[in-house]
Amino acid sequence: MSSETGRADAAFCADLVRTRDFRTYAASLFVPPEARRAWIALAAFNAEVSYVRDHVSQPLPGEIRLQWWRDVLTGEGRGSSGEAEANPVAAELLRAITRYDLPVETFVRLIDAHVFDVYDDPMPDMAALEAHCRDTSAAMYGLRARILGAALPDVARIADHAGIAEGLTDVMLALPRHAARRQLYLPGDLMSVHTVIAEEVFLQQGNASLKDALAHLRREAGSQLEQALAMLTSTPVSARAAFLPLAVIGKILTRLESSEPFAPPSLSRLGILWTTWRAASAKPFKA
Secondary structure, X not given: OOHXXXXXXXXHXXXXXXXXXXXXXXXXXXXXXXXXXXXXXXXXXXXXXXXXXHHOOOHHHHHHHHHHHHHHHHOOOOOOOOHHHHOHHHHHHHHXXXXXXXXXXXXXXXXXXXXXXXXXXXXXXXXXXXXXXXXXXXXXXXXXXXXXXXXXXXXXXXXXXHHHHHHHHHHHHOHHHHHHOOOOOOOHHHHHHOOOOHHHHHOOOOOHHXXXXXXXXXXXXXXXXHHHHHHHOOXXXXXXXXXXXXXXXHHHHHHHOOOEOOEOOOOOHXXXXXXXXXXXXXXXXXX
C-alpha cells in the first residue's frame, strides 16, 4: 500500500467516525497521532458493524455483511483480489491489528455479538445485556487501552465497567430508533419487574412503567460508571485517555434523569468536545 493510499484510507475512517461516533472521535484528539490513527480505525470498524442493521431490511444480508468482516479478520477475505485492502476501513483496521498486536478473537466476538442486532429477538435478561455490552463497548475500551500500552488486568476490569455503563446508556439513547423498527434491548426480566409491555414500547408510549424500567437501567449504568471512575484513579496515566468517552457518558446520564423516554437528550459536538477536554485536563481523571 502506498503512503498516499494509506493517508486516504485514514482520512476516510476519520470522516466516518466524525459522523457516526463523535464521542470517540473527540477522545481521539487527546492521544498521540499514531495511536489516534489506530483508535480511529477501530472506531470506524465498530461503526460499520454496529450500523449493519440500519442498512438492511432482512437478517440474511446483515449476516452476510458480518461474515465478510469475519473473513477479513481471519484472513479468508484477503485473497489475490485484494478485496479487504481495497476497503479503507478494513485496510486501516488490519494495519492497527498488526501494528499493536491486537487480538483478532476480540474483534470476532464483537462481530458475533452484533448478529443479535440484525434480528428482532428480545433481550432475555440483564445478564444477557451486560454480556452484550462486554463483547461490544467494553471490548472497544480494552482495545483502545492496549493501543496506549496498557494491558493490565485492572484495565480489563475497568473496561468491563466502562463498557457496561456506555452500553446501557446507548440502549436508552437509541430507544426511539429501536422501537420504530420493533426492536427492543430492554432486558426481559427488567420489563417483567416493572410490567413493561413490548407493544406499548413499539407504539412509543412513554408510560410510568417504562419510565420506572429506564430509571432502573440508568441507576445500573451510573453504578458501573462510578466503579470505572473509582478504579481509574489508581491506573497508569497513560491508560486513562482510553476512558475519556466516560466523561460524555456521565453528562448524558445526568440529562437522562429529566428526559422523556422517546425524547432522549443529545449533546452538541461543541459540548462533547468541551466535556472531553475538561476530563482530559483534570487530574485525576473526572467525568
